[in-house]
Amino acid sequence: MNTAHKLTKFQWQVLKATTTIPLGQTRSYQWVARKIGKPKAVRAVGQALRRNPYPLTIPCHRVIKSDGSFGGYEGKYSNKKKQLLELERSLVTSFKKL
DNA sequence: TGTCCGCGGGTGT
DNA sequence: ACACCCGCGGACA
Numbered sequence A: 001m002n003t004a005h006k007l008t009k010f011q012w013q014v015l016k017a018t019t020t021i022p023l024g025q026t027r028s029y030q031w032v033a034r035k036i037g038k039p040k041a042v043r044a045v046g047q048a049l050r051r052n053p054y055p056l057t058i059p060c061h062r063v064i065k066s067d068g069s070f071g072g073y074e075g076k077y078s079n080k081k082k083q084l085l086e087l088e089r090s091l092v093t094s095f096k097k098l
Numbered sequence B: 001t002g003t004c005c006g007c008g009g010g011t012g013t
Numbered sequence C: 001a002c003a004c005c006c007g008c009g010g011a012c013a
Helices: A009-019 A029-035 A042-050 A080-097
Strands: none
Touching (some): A009 A042
């Protein structure tokens, strides 16, 4: 399942799980960790997403902390995730009206 | 709220 | 092989 780049099994599991998060919705790092059967690996999940090799195809901004805060993005703490999510939600709302 | 420690996995040396 | 790093989480004060 991979002629692409050198990614570990773990990475693939994390990235795959992340792509299943619907547009405009969010999941926690813990959710991803549980999803791939490693509920304790939340920090590793964070690292995997940070090193996200395909930012355009993998909505890593939909993964936030389980306490509702946004965590980091692009290697720092910014409001980028918040903005992207607000955009997605507004898009979803618009789509529903069509 | 703010700190502190445990956790699994990746990367550099 | 080893040490150090991390976009977290849960407990506790």
